[in-house]
Amino acid sequence: MATGPPVRPTPIPGTTFSQSDSQDCWQHHGHAFLYSHPYFRTVLFDIIRTMTYEAAADHLAHLGQDFHRRGWALGTSGNFSAVIEREPLRLAITASSVDKGRLTAGQILEVDSAGRGMEAMPGKPSAETLLHLAVVRVTGAGAVLHTHSVWSTILSDYHNGRGGFFIEGYEMLKGLEGIGTHEHREWVPILENSQDMRALAAETEALLRENSRLHGFLIRRHGLYTWGKDLTEAARHVEILEFLLESVGRRQMMEPQY
């Protein structure tokens, strides 16, 4: 049995800690007694949540700068979140109107299940917080990433009349979680853009409930939403989907009926 003061494992970028994970961890390290006491349990969860928030904020800031550099989140566009607690639901999410090329951990806010910022944090949560919450609720994702790339903007317009389009036959599809062959057909649905975030969040929930196998969706002339079990998987999905969208877009420029 471990001795000495309780030590939380070093946060691994991309890892989300749920209460049950934390419980297993503490018990594994021989602190079942401390955990079983309501007072200490509250204190421990507070410490864990704070540390998880900090790890998530660092990772989100790094991703924002990376996506900006690659042209997927120029200016203040895009927003990124990670689940830091499930019950009650808490997200770390980018503040509204911050330049993604200079995104810092201090511009990542903590919000509750209604999208309200937690006290003592400056800034306003992203306008699209309700969409992130909708994705997390329906898919169980641990992280949600939203980019405004040129190709997601163009293809969401070009294919809007059909409600979406398939991507098929590309080797890079295997980078999507659960896909093992290039023969996979990935449906990419398109929602009409709106500034009414409650309505758009409701449409997002309905879309995801009807299509449980999606890895992402587009909003018309706006951008891409994708997610993953943690930030590492969600970031991989951004890379894979942005590659595929650019490939499909460039191919259609050569042969529009393709």
Ligand SMILES: [Zn+2]
């Ligand atoms: Zn957006």
